[in-house]
Amino acid sequence: MNQKLIQELALLTSEARNPDTQDIDLLPTEDILGKINDADREVPPAVYREIPHISRAVDAIVEAFKSGARLIYMGAGTSGRLGILDAVECPPTYGVGEDMVVALIAGGSEAVYRAQEGAEDSFELGGEDLKNIGLTPQDVVVGIAASGRTPYVIGGLRYARQLGCVTVALSCNRAAAIAAEADIAILPEVGPEILTGSTRMKAGTAQKLVLNMLTTASMIRLGKSFYNLMVDVKATNEKLVSRTRRIVMEATGVELQEADRVLSQCEHNAKLAIMMILSGLDRREAEIALRNANGFLRRALQTLGMKTSPATPAESAKPEVRERCGEEAVY
Structure with missing residues (x-):
């Protein structure tokens, strides 16, 4: 077995x-960092x-979302953690439910902080984890594995495919075994790492970029943006409250006082506030129009x-806009 794995x-x-x-190993710090940066390019x-x-x-993900189904990531180690990172950012960023994008990691929640030796080597565990979350044929399953040969991911993709799900393989090797287990293979081959086999580096970066693209593009396709403004953001802390105010001001051109007045009428829902301001409709009428x-x-x-013309990036960067929004809105 070990000889086969080495091969x-x-x-x-x-x-x-x-x-x-x-x-x-012989270079000074600045030269080491230069090598890392060169590789990252x-x-x-x-x-x-x-x-x-x-x-x-x-x-495929957009169609799943439209039918009420889910996007499910699964991976081990760094790959699994990257899936979790992308999944947990979706509810506050796009105002979606916590079960819309789900992430599984070999070894469970403990593996987020500590390596769970052996968990990724189980083909059966991948399928079992998908069964435990009630996988349906309408869900999309994305298996993430830098090497492309992780048994946990292969087992999960096989189970998902048997059930009738659309399956996606994300690996950084053209020879990835998981590519043969999926309907769609995404294989950004980034080459050898600066430290041999340290795939949390370039491979991890490539995976993060792809995951960003999958959810961001899907959410845009679902209407979660207005131009390039993040209008479904949840205002769950002071920074996000300020960001919501800024979004409304940039989209409509109103002053802070007016933005706050309308936001207070709709539980700080930026999209609804923008609709009310630009259309002149009351809350109920605006909700119907959006629906x-x-x-x-x-x-x-x-x-x-109605014609719309949100502020340009140059305009939103002007000092007077920052002052109207509050300095805390820009960090």
Whole structure:
């Protein structure tokens, strides 16, 4: 078994030795950091080459969301933690339920903080974890594994595919075994790490970029933005309250006092406040208009025959705008 695994790893570019960092143990700090930065620059182009596959995954995720189904990430180690990071940011950022994007990690919650040895080596555990959250055929399952051979992820993808789910494999190796287990394979091959096999580095960065794209593009497709403003953000702390006020002011051009007045009428719902201000509708009428437009603010306004022109980035950066919003809104 060990000999077979050694042979498998030898085929993976993420496990190869990086010719550019052979002398890294002898370098001064600044030169080490330069090597790391040089290596990191290889990541965005690798992700860019995968955009056609990422696009297919986003389209599948959007359809799942529209039907009330879920996006489910599963991985082990760094890959699992990156899935969790992306999933937990969705409710406050986009105002969605906590069960819309779900993340599973081999070994459970303990594995978030400490390595759970052996958990990722179980094919059965991947399927069991999906059963335990009540996986349905309408859900989309994204298996994340830098190496592309993690048994936990392979087992999960196999179970999901048998159930009829759309499955997505995310790995940083063209020879990834999980690619054969999924309907869509996203494989940004970033090459050898600066320290051999340390896939939390370039591979982890590539995975994070892809996960950002999957949820961000999907949420935009669901109407969670107005132009490039994050209008479904939940105002759950002082910073987010200030950010919500700033969003309303930038979208409508009103002063802080007016933004606060309307926000107070709709439980600090930025999208609804913008709709009320720009349309002149009361809360109930604005809610109906948004519902008829499936939550798309710009579409709802256009249906009413209204033109919109939010502040440009240059305008929103002016000192007077920062003063109106409050300095705390910009951090």
